[in-house]
Amino acid sequence: MTGAFGKMALPAAALLFAATALSAGAGQAAPTQAAPAQTLPPAATMTPGERLFRTKCAICHAARGMGTIMIAKRLGPDHGELAKRSDLDPGYITAIVRGGLMSMPPFTRVDITDAELKQVATWLTRNNPPAAAQ
Ligand code: HEC
Known part of the structure; x- marks a missing residue:
């Protein structure tokens, strides 16, 4: 008895759920997409160095x-x-990334290429005062 009921109950519940979900959706206008809080610049405006910094x-x-x-x-x-x-x-920056520092692991040239590391270093020093930039 309970076995048969159990077999019936599940599809019935699933149908009921689907019907409820459909009717709930049908009555509403499509929700307008709220703009996500913009805390990070969109990827397209990032320099390669910034993008690498964010990934690595x-x-x-x-x-x-x-x-x-x-x-x-x-x-x-x-x-x-x-x-x-x-x-x-x-x-x-280059020395720390290649050599590591305490809990920071060293990065090999497979982890980050020399060219990529240079881009990261360029981005991390973008705000340096001119005299200290080089
Ligand atoms: C697994 C975690 C981890 C990752 C990934 C990591 N770091 Fe670090 N990094 C650390 C830790 C921890 C320290 C601080 C060590 C300390 O001072 O005790 C550190 C310190 C540094 C410092 C020294 C800052 C200073 O003023 O002395 C630099 C520069 C640095 N990291 C650059 C980088 C760059 C660039 C990358 C990416 C290519 C990177 N790190 C990726 C964990 C990480």
Whole structure:
């Protein structure tokens, strides 16, 4: 008895659910697509260096990333986020990325090519004062 009922109940419930979902949708106008909160620039406007930073580094170096937290502990809170720094040297960035630093693993040329690393370093030093840029 319960077996037969069980077999019947599931499709009936599924139909009921489908009908409810359909009728709920039918009465409403198509929901207007709310614009997503724009916190990041769209990919198209990013430089290659910024795009690479977001794919290869931001997992640790985003606002609340582990790297950001560790650097803030060592150098102070206004130094935590690499993307906001204006005191990084391209040679220093390259040395850290290739050699690693404490919990930051070294990146091989397979992980990030020399050309890509140069683009990341260029982007991370974009706000440097002119004298410190090179
Ligand atoms: C797996 C996590 C992780 C990834 C991925 C990562 N880092 Fe790091 N990075 C760290 C950590 C952790 C530190 C801080 C080490 C410390 O100070 O204790 C750090 C430190 C640094 C520093 C030193 C900053 C300073 O002022 O001394 C630079 C520069 C840096 N990372 C660049 C990069 C770049 C560029 C990438 C991407 C190519 C990258 N990192 C990817 C974890 C990471």
